[in-house]
Amino acid sequence: MRNKNLDNKSLYIRQTFTKEYAELGEAFINKEKYLIQISAEEGKLLGLFIKMNNIKTIVEIGTLYGYSSILMARALLSDGHIYTIEKNNEYADIAAQNFADFKVDDKITLMRGNGLDQLKKLEAHSPFDMIFIDADKASYTDYLDWAELHIRQRGLIVADNTLLFDTIYLKSSPKWLSEKSWHNMKDFNARLANESKYYSMLIPTKEGMTVALKL
Numbered sequence: 001m002r003n004k005n006l007d008n009k010s011l012y013i014r015q016t017f018t019k020e021y022a023e024l025g026e027a028f029i030n031k032e033k034y035l036i037q038i039s040a041e042e043g044k045l046l047g048l049f050i051k052m053n054n055i056k057t058i059v060e061i062g063t064l065y066g067y068s069s070i071l072m073a074r075a076l077l078s079d080g081h082i083y084t085i086e087k088n089n090e091y092a093d094i095a096a097q098n099f100a101d102f103k104v105d106d107k108i109t110l111m112r113g114n115g116l117d118q119l120k121k122l123e124a125h126s127p128f129d130m131i132f133i134d135a136d137k138a139s140y141t142d143y144l145d146w147a148e149l150h151i152r153q154r155g156l157i158v159a160d161n162t163l164l165f166d167t168i169y170l171k172s173s174p175k176w177l178s179e180k181s182w183h184n185m186k187d188f189n190a191r192l193a194n195e196s197k198y199y200s201m202l203i204p205t206k207e208g209m210t211v212a213l214k215l
Ligand SMILES: C[S@@+](CC[C@H](N)C(=O)[O-])C[C@H]1O[C@@H](n2cnc3c(N)ncnc32)[C@H](O)[C@@H]1O
Pocket: 036, 037, 038, 061, 062, 063, 064, 065, 066, 067, 068, 069, 085, 086, 087, 088, 091, 113, 114, 115, 116, 134, 135, 136, 139
């Protein structure tokens, strides 16, 4: 989020295209986990997807302090809505306050609890226009099982961290990473790379962001 570690290329992009997004992110830097939230540039990309694809309904798994939800809410049309799921109550409390402070609470429903349990409650509202996965990596294929059933045709499935901390292309899982998460993420990307079902790309952001348009 902060500018001080950016190289010249990234600094140019930030100053030219994402200054406002980065400034909004500054509101979160005193929080312990802010480094795991998306970057301003990834937020702008999500906003671009929303505007390009007439997205009105979004399900987000992994709210944290609400930075990505707020950026997506700002890009949505006035009748758009986001359902965002967070299992950690302390983070959810902070996100709820942020949604009110940034005046987007009317566009966001914050759901507290485990992702898979909360997703079941959303089935009556499906199909959704976009599903953004940014939570526990070991569950990405479970979230994808749900997303495949509840995304509309031409809707978007988007997921962050899909380079899995630069391990996804290694021959085997490194010792410090759970083998389950590593295999899971490889399956996840392989499923979304299926050209008979999706038009998709793994965007080489720092963490990797997979974006798939359902055909
Ligand atoms: C990377 S952070 C989300 C960042 C947020 N999307 C942003 O960019 O501002 C991941 C969040 O997922 C939450 N999380 C992890 N496992 C979860 C689960 N099983 N169900 C719901 N939330 C979960 C964590 O508590 C954490 O707040």
